[in-house]
Amino acid sequence: MFSFFKKKPVAPEAPEVQIPAPAPVRQPISSPIASPIASPVSSSVSSPVSNSVSSPAASDSYVQQALMPIEEPAQKQSWMTRLKAGLSKTSNNLSLLFVGAKIDDDLYDELEGALLMSDAGVDATEYLLDALKQKVKDDKLLDAAAVKTALKQLMVELLTPLQRPFELGRHQPMVMMIAGVNGAGKTTTIGKLAKHMQSNGQSVLLAAGDTFRAAAREQLMVWGQRNNITVISQASGDPAAVSFDAVQSGKARGLDVVMIDTAGRLPTQLHLMEELKKVQRVIGKGMDGAPHETLLVIDGNTGQNALAQVKAFDDALKLTGLVITKLDGTAKGGVLAAIARVRPVPVYFIGIGEKIEDLQPFVATEFVDALLP
Numbered sequence: 105m106f107s108f109f110k111k112k113p114v115a116p117e118a119p120e121v122q123i124p125a126p127a128p129v130r131q132p133i134s135s136p137i138a139s140p141i142a143s144p145v146s147s148s149v150s151s152p153v154s155n156s157v158s159s160p161a162a163s164d165s166y167v168q169q170a171l172m173p174i175e176e177p178a179q180k181q182s183w184m185t186r187l188k189a190g191l192s193k194t195s196n197n198l199s200l201l202f203v204g205a206k207i208d209d210d211l212y213d214e215l216e217g218a219l220l221m222s223d224a225g226v227d228a229t230e231y232l233l234d235a236l237k238q239k240v241k242d243d244k245l246l247d248a249a250a251v252k253t254a255l256k257q258l259m260v261e262l263l264t265p266l267q268r269p270f271e272l273g274r275h276q277p278m279v280m281m282i283a284g285v286n287g288a289g290k291t292t293t294i295g296k297l298a299k300h301m302q303s304n305g306q307s308v309l310l311a312a313g314d315t316f317r318a319a320a321r322e323q324l325m326v327w328g329q330r331n332n333i334t335v336i337s338q339a340s341g342d343p344a345a346v347s348f349d350a351v352q353s354g355k356a357r358g359l360d361v362v363m364i365d366t367a368g369r370l371p372t373q374l375h376l377m378e379e380l381k382k383v384q385r386v387i388g389k390g391m392d393g394a395p396h397e398t399l400l401v402i403d404g405n406t407g408q409n410a411l412a413q414v415k416a417f418d419d420a421l422k423l424t425g426l427v428i429t430k431l432d433g434t435a436k437g438g439v440l441a442a443i444a445r446v447r448p449v450p451v452y453f454i455g456i457g458e459k460i461e462d463l464q465p466f467v468a469t470e471f472v473d474a475l476l477p
């Protein structure tokens with residue numbers, strides 16, 4: 105089981121685990137649906153269950169033993185299955201060209217086209233192709249399957265530097281500022297992260313720094329009320345003031361995490377980028393060294409423009425990490441390769457849907473497995 109955050113104060117229960125509690129599982133054992141549940145678990149131990157209905161205690165302990173092992177793989181698989189499905193538009197283009205292919209210039213041409221189509225960008229595409237050709241030569245690879253495996257290895261090597269576990273408990277409070285263009289998924293990501301952090305025993309405060317739209321403030325307030333998370337907001341509409349208040353409040357209350365939402369903006373809107381820099385500066389006045397994390401949220405469908413966003417926001421704010429959302433259904437999943445080559449800001453999390461469990465840490469091997477299944 106991989107952990108959502110590093111240095112979790114409450115171990116080892118991870119927040120994304122949504123396994124039925126033992127009680128409801130035990131219940132059906134004595135009911136008619138007992139065997140359908142028990143039998144798929146493991147054929148080698150399923151027979152004792154049908155013979156050992158005598159003592160409830162015995163059947164209880166059996167059920168726990170028998171069901172525990174499938175919990176982790178089942179959870180893991182569901183994330184991998186969803187990640188694969190989400191990235192299938194990207195992976196289809198890449199994977200299919202290896203089917204029954206000969207290793208020749210046509211294969212490399214098609215691969216080049218597929219990588220460019222996936223928005224890996226010219227730089228990463230050239231890098232991967234050159235490295236692949238070299239590997240094919242050095243390792244004397246003879247069939248397409250081996251070439252595909254070699255490409256997977258190269259991609260893992262390329263993307264692994266982007267992988268970084270998100271560490272909790274480094275500061276109190278740990279102050280995070282979240283930026284990005286409109287609709288990238290900033291506010292929903294903050295909501296998901298807040299829930300994941302709560303499950304890790306963290307006390308969280310949110311700041312409605314998107315003061316541009318009253319609706320944005322409302323959205324966060326309502327969400328906070330529903331989830332029992334305090335949200336700092338101000339009618340005045342000064343994002344720097346709201347952020348400063350939130351940091352002060354987080355300190356005064358001794359909270360673990362303060363997350364500051366900001367209004368969406370394009371890197372070309374220079375006055376808005378200046379405003380964002382000011383917000384970041386003012387947060388630093390509220391607490392030395394804050395914000396400890398400045399995250400950029402990117403819509404995974406953005407393609408090559410995502411790279412322009414990373415560069416511009418990084419130049420303005422010195423980003424500490426990225427969150428790439430909406431990788432479900434995109435044909436442009438290759439953009440991570442472009443980021444890795446051109447501006448390797450760590451990718452803390454990737455999102456493949458609207459549910460809380462659809463946001464997970466970025467793991468290079470998982471991503472590549474989904475991209476080239």
Ligand SMILES: Nc1nc2c(ncn2[C@@H]2O[C@H](COP(=O)(O)OP(=O)(O)O)[C@@H](O)[C@H]2O)c(=O)[nH]1
Nearest residue numbers: 286287288289290291292429430455456457458
């Ligand atoms: N399909 C999909 N939708 C997402 C994902 N993340 C966010 N969204 C949706 O994107 C829309 C915009 O999100 P929001 O958080 O309001 O964006 P913001 O303007 O950056 O704050 C909402 O409808 C979200 O539910 C994701 O990973 N997958």
Ligand SMILES: [Mg+2]
Nearest residue numbers: 290291314320
């Ligand atoms: Mg928002």
